[in-house]
Amino acid sequence: MRREDVQPLLLQAADQLPEPELADAAWAAGVRVSRRRRRTVVISVIAFIVLAIVASILIEVGTSGNADITPPTTPPGYIEASGKISGIDYWVAPPPGSERFLDRLDTPLGDRLELPDKVRPLAKHTLETVAAVVLVKQGDRYAPVLLGADGSWAKADVGLVTVGGESPLSPGAISPYGRVVAFPQPGELITVNATTAEISRIPLPAGEFRSVSWVQDEQRVLISGPGAAYQVVVGEGGDGEQAVIPVSATDDPEEITSPYRIQTGAVMRYLFNGRWMEDGPLTLPVRSWQGQTMSSNSAAARLFIAEKLPEVPTRVSQPQVLAAISTLRTLPSRLLVLGEPQDNPPTYEGAGDRPFVRVAGCCAVLGWYDDSNVLFRVHGWVLAWNLESGRVRRVTEMRVDQVALGPGLRL
């Protein structure tokens, strides 16, 4: 058999088959298949949507209606308040000696604030914004040394004398925009413009002025001594405005501050014309106030020595409390109680710093880093207290006696 013989044999074997008619049947079946597929797709989509709805309902029911993603009400690192003093939430600061181990708030002050080896004259190296001011003793006088926001130092060409035996550096010395620094002197006010190195001397009635505080417009300064205080125009002022007008004063020179001053029983707001009005009542167990009131856009802060606090008992010192009083009705006020060393008497075993007892006068509010962080001084350190989280951070270790802080701190 040859290959050519195979095809006839196969054709013959299949020769008796009937002739099919498949075109109509195949097309009709194709129409049915096509419709079935389309129906399957539609049903699948509907089933998926129904399942998704059912699943979301089940999740909602299973989580008791709390399935919404809600943002946390507290910031990261939030510390619960320790309790309430006079109806205000309070936190307790880390104990003395532990400052070195706190998280750091980075500022131009650096890790350690000490006098620089070499300082250029301000006349040759002006500063855009002042971050801090310290005083350098030169004989019987002090020279102001200014730290710019860029971390550079410059010395102003002016000699300051002591006032009442104390250095003439007030925590409120730097103007709200960090361009001018004011110093109280006997019978006069000296201002140093950091951007031009211009020094102005404004004569005042006789008196031992110890404290300065800038009005927010940067055109006026409140200067005060025991029993006497004045508003001094250092900028342009208004038409016909007197350069120096008296302000109602108290025996505490550091109480005269703008725009707010915290005093026993009330928070007062300055009215630009030498007068004050009560912004709100204040009930706190205050024995005496320490330092100036420093204000941000939303709060005023001042430190006070408290009467005995049953909430935070102390053994060897009078409790000191930093009060951050909200000046906006919607925000709460907060308190920070400065702690004591954990041992009595304090022990020092080589780890960390010597745990000094925070005695009266050691601590005061220095200013604000921003609307959330108030800066304050304790023994040898500048610390920052975040009002939103309650957390205290270290800013810098102080190797100078005094410092005034300004808006140039914000990097």
Next chain:
Amino acid sequence: MQDTVDPDFASFVDARQGRWLRSAYLVYGDLHRAEELLLRAFTQLSVRWTRVDDPDAFVQRMLYQPALRPWNRAKPFPDEEDPVKLALAELTPAQRTVFVLLHLEELTEFEVSELLGLSHTAVHAHGMSAFGRFRTAMGAGDWRDAR
């Protein structure tokens, strides 16, 4: 897809259905099954009628590839006495498929290879052994005598 049959599709089916039914009958050894598979292949073609590039290859693949699947083991040509059908029944499904496509459809080994998804070598081997066994079954002697 329209309800009435497409004239082009009808012409295509009419021109090929008789030949493919005969080939499928010889491959599967079962007229009912051959008809069923051919109808299914034409149905699938009708669904894709406007989108298929090579309708002949599409139908032939759907028609013959099931013969190679291992679960296709129904005995072909039951109750038949025709010596040609009995000789085809002696072949394996793969041999029978290749043999029919080579000798009845007159496809080349390369075309069969592409149609069935087999290698050319496998198609050649199936073709040679199928021809030898068919000859032997038909009483025509050893396949190596064939020319």
